[in-house]
Amino acid sequence: MNKKGFIFDLDGVIVDTAKYHFLAWKKLANSIGVDFTEIQNEQLKGVSRIESLQKILKWGNKTLSEAEFNRLMSMKNEDYLSYIDKMNRSEILPDVTKILDFLIENNQPIALGSASKNAPEILNKVNLFNQFNAIVDGNAVTKAKPDPEVFLKAAEAIQIKPEDCIVFEDSVAGIQAANAANMISVGIGEKQVLFEADYIFKDFTQISTHFITKLIEK
Numbered sequence: 001m002n003k004k005g006f007i008f009d010l011d012g013v014i015v016d017t018a019k020y021h022f023l024a025w026k027k028l029a030n031s032i033g034v035d036f037t038e039i040q041n042e043q044l045k046g047v048s049r050i051e052s053l054q055k056i057l058k059w060g061n062k063t064l065s066e067a068e069f070n071r072l073m074s075m076k077n078e079d080y081l082s083y084i085d086k087m088n089r090s091e092i093l094p095d096v097t098k099i100l101d102f103l104i105e106n107n108q109p110i111a112l113g114s115a116s117k118n119a120p121e122i123l124n125k126v127n128l129f130n131q132f133n134a135i136v137d138g139n140a141v142t143k144a145k146p147d148p149e150v151f152l153k154a155a156e157a158i159q160i161k162p163e164d165c166i167v168f169e170d171s172v173a174g175i176q177a178a179n180a181a182n183m184i185s186v187g188i189g190e191k192q193v194l195f196e197a198d199y200i201f202k203d204f205t206q207i208s209t210h211f212i213t214k215l216i217e218k
């Protein structure tokens with residue numbers, strides 16, 4: 001059987017952690033007198049921790065010393081981790097395990113390609129860590145999505161050529177990164193937002209094993 005590389009983003013694809021990022025960023029922004037809305041939170045999808053804080057400060061017209069900036073980044077992360085700590089398998093998004101199990105049954109290499117430095121911890125919490133052949137996360141990359149680095153490293157780790165990889169992503173920057181890596185991009189979310197993707201599905205309940213088989217056989 002053919003082997004393709006299946007690369008998954010984490011936040012918004014495997015688990016819905018955007019709601020915890022929102023709570024933690026909102027608390028932090030409000031603590032320095034800056035407003036933070038759900039709409040702004042949307043714009044932080046796929047964006048690294050450091051760039052997220054830079055954007056929030058820009059929106060609020062604030063400048064901080066480097067020490068204060070770093071202090072706020074750790075504060076946000078500590079708060080975020082207090083939510084992560086309570087996560088369990090029930091927070092895996094619908095039908096994600098169905099697709100992962102199907103790929104494993106069919107001996108297809110699976111990698112994680114995420115901007116999050118908390119990825120291993122989250123995968124452990126939802127008990128999916130062992131389903132992945134390789135994990136490339138925010139600790140392993142120097143360039144954030146839309147740069148293709150994270151996906152190219154993931155492909156290398158599972159020893160599959162980029163053009164034989166399929167990426168599942170919920171963010172615009174992530175779709176652009178997958179396209180830039182010369183991989184097949186599968187958007188998980190809204191068509192109007194993810195129109196640059198090769199395929200778009202609302203969520204994994206809309207993805208059939210038949211579709212996956214077609215990708216493998218391509």
Ligand code: BG6
Pocket residue numbers: 010011021044045046047048049052077114115116117118119138
């Ligand atoms: C991305 C999320 O996956 O990871 C972003 O979509 C987040 O919202 C980024 O900022 C970095 O995550 P972390 O866990 O390292 O702060």
Ligand code: MG
Pocket residue numbers: 009010011012013045046169170171174
């Ligand atoms: Mg995401």
